[in-house]
Amino acid sequence: MRTKQSSTNGISRRDFSRLLALSGSVLLPQQLAAWPAPLAQTPARPDERFWMSVREQFLMTPNLAVMNAANLCPSPAPVLEAMYASTKDMDGDPSFENRQKMSAGKEEARRLLAQFLHVTADEIVIARNTSEANNIVSSGLDLKAGDEVVIFADNHPSNNSAWTQKAKRFGYAVSVISQPNPHPGAEYFVDAATRAISPRTRVLAFTHMTSTVGDVLPASELCRLARARGVLTLVDGASALGVLDVDLGEMQPDFYTGSAHKWPCGPKEVGVLYVNARAKERIHPSIISAYPGAVGVSRSMEAMGQRDEPAIIGFGEALNFQTKIGRKAIEARSRSLAQALIAGLSRIDGVHLWTHPDPTRSGAVVTFRPGNVDIAKLAAALYRNDRIGCATRTGSDRPGIRLSPHIYNTMAEVDRAVAAVGKYMRQGV
Ligand SMILES: Cc1ncc(COP(=O)(O)O)c(C=O)c1O
Numbered sequence: 001m002r003t004k005q006s007s008t009n010g011i012s013r014r015d016f017s018r019l020l021a022l023s024g025s026v027l028l029p030q031q032l033a034a035w036p037a038p039l040a041q042t043p044a045r046p047d048e049r050f051w052m053s054v055r056e057q058f059l060m061t062p063n064l065a066v067m068n069a070a071n072l073c074p075s076p077a078p079v080l081e082a083m084y085a086s087t088k089d090m091d092g093d094p095s096f097e098n099r100q101k102m103s104a105g106k107e108e109a110r111r112l113l114a115q116f117l118h119v120t121a122d123e124i125v126i127a128r129n130t131s132e133a134n135n136i137v138s139s140g141l142d143l144k145a146g147d148e149v150v151i152f153a154d155n156h157p158s159n160n161s162a163w164t165q166k167a168k169r170f171g172y173a174v175s176v177i178s179q180p181n182p183h184p185g186a187e188y189f190v191d192a193a194t195r196a197i198s199p200r201t202r203v204l205a206f207t208h209m210t211s212t213v214g215d216v217l218p219a220s221e222l223c224r225l226a227r228a229r230g231v232l233t234l235v236d237g238a239s240a241l242g243v244l245d246v247d248l249g250e251m252q253p254d255f256y257t258g259s260a261h262k263w264p265c266g267p268k269e270v271g272v273l274y275v276n277a278r279a280k281e282r283i284h285p286s287i288i289s290a291y292p293g294a295v296g297v298s299r300s301m302e303a304m305g306q307r308d309e310p311a312i313i314g315f316g317e318a319l320n321f322q323t324k325i326g327r328k329a330i331e332a333r334s335r336s337l338a339q340a341l342i343a344g345l346s347r348i349d350g351v352h353l354w355t356h357p358d359p360t361r362s363g364a365v366v367t368f369r370p371g372n373v374d375i376a377k378l379a380a381a382l383y384r385n386d387r388i389g390c391a392t393r394t395g396s397d398r399p400g401i402r403l404s405p406h407i408y409n410t411m412a413e414v415d416r417a418v419a420a421v422g423k424y425m426r427q428g429v
Contacts, residue, residue: 036077042326048411051333054325058408065413066389069334069406070211070239070365073265075318076408082317083267086310102309107294109316113272116319117256118249122296123280125273126312128304130238131158133257133273136301137234138162140283141203145171148200150193150231152217154179154210159236163205173200179215181398183356186218193222203232208240208256213354213398214338214365216244220251227252232279238262241272242318243334243364243406245327254279260311263334263406266318267311275301330407334364337405337414341366344418348425354398367393369400370425377429378421386420388413 036056043050057076060066066074075083090099106126114121127133135158143149149163153176160176167174177192193204204226209216219235226233235253240246242263248256256274260266275283275297285301292303322330342357350371356362370378375392379401382388391402403417 038078039076039321039324042324042329046329046333051407051410055408055410057321060408064387064389065409065416067403067405067409067413067417068389068391069243069263070214070402070404071391072261072268073242073263073406074408075265075267075314076321078321079266079314079317083310083314086313090310099309102313103294105313105316106307106309109312109319110293110295110298112316112319116246116323117272117274118247119274120277120296122298123275123277124293124296125275125298125301126293126307126315127257127271127273127302128269129261129271130156130236130257130259133255133271134158134234134236135162136273136286137255137257137283138166139286140301141232142282142284143170143172143202146200147172147202148175148198149173149203149205150175150177150196150201151204152177152179152189152206154212154215155205155207156211156236156238159205159207159234163203172202175201179210181213181354183213183215183358183361185361186221189217190221190225193225197226197229197231201229201231203234205234205236207236207238208246209244209363209365211239211365211404212393212402213356213367214239214362214404215356216240216361216363219253223251223253232282239365240363242266242322243331245331248274252276254282260315260318264315264318264322265406265408267308267314269308270311270315273301325407334406335359337409337411338362338364338366340411340414341403341405341418344414345421348418348422350425351421352400354400364406365402365404367398367400367402369398370421373424373429375399375401378424381424381429382417382420386416388417388420390417 039057058074060074110121110124113124149172151160151163164174175196177196206217206222208219223233232254234255237256237258241258254276258272260270261268280297287304289303289305292299345351345368352369354367375394379390379392382390393399393402
């Protein structure tokens, strides 16, 4: 690993070591001897060496292969540096005068988010996470008895449980479209939504890429269908933003939500709610306090009191980091890691893949049932013995192990994961 002391934004390695020590991080200051130099430009054909240099931007211990991006991603060095520089600045001089620049930093993050999503800054609300953004929508629309919300079965609880519980309070009906496994093809989703939407339907809520098994839904087609029927769309992008090359200008949802701490590799507890300009008059704010955003919908929907602006600034830096690598390169890389996992796991006797192998139907999430091997024990063995982090699905709905690889994973780690699963399938855990 290259060693270089960062000085570009006023943060020294010593400062950073102190911060980590104070925050109780597992990293000890002396382990920070190597701090990555800025990432080189992405080559025309990014090879494994380039992706190793991306890996070096992350502080994860080198022998640890965490493939859990659908849950939480680490942040690369430039994001940590930006957050620390702003936190140090703010805590060094917390006066209103000095903190004015934090509002400017928040607006810059909004501009970067708008650019990233191919929309305008007027349509961006900086929320705390996808859960909050989904709930701002379900709490903020005028829905009453006689109305109906159509949801897909595999949506996250912040979407489906929220609609269902609020329906009891406000009296509207909820209709659920089932999501068969394996992914039945894009037409299934469009046909099922066409049949489910009735004259009473006000909202169609679905997930761009599911975090359960990585199903990719035909988001643009579903939004087009809903628009033509006068139905609002809420698209949950928690598992798509930061890995799929999302273009909301093309998709045209009414609302789109996401979290910084997932695939964008940004700070924790920062997220985004996109509100299409045409839907602005349909939604009311659920939180009304001080310090609104400066433009468009954020003026009314983002007055949420004091925020962690250094984290919001860090979100902008995470988008810069992704833009520097290249969004198409990121999507291609994550998908090729997932495809390699699918190919390797398919060769293991007894493995049942819940994720569809066709890349037009799935993204960078790979979920499988490891035969009769105990799922919790397998996950524990993978972490303890093989240094592989994954997520488990217990219960009766598509039980198994979920691997969601991202730009900080390598092909060698994929091979290691496949070999380890094969070993435990043969020998037991
Ligand atoms: C599809 C989906 N939506 C929403 C969420 C909630 O995200 P957060 O915990 O960042 O609010 C998740 C989290 O895993 C998710 O996978």
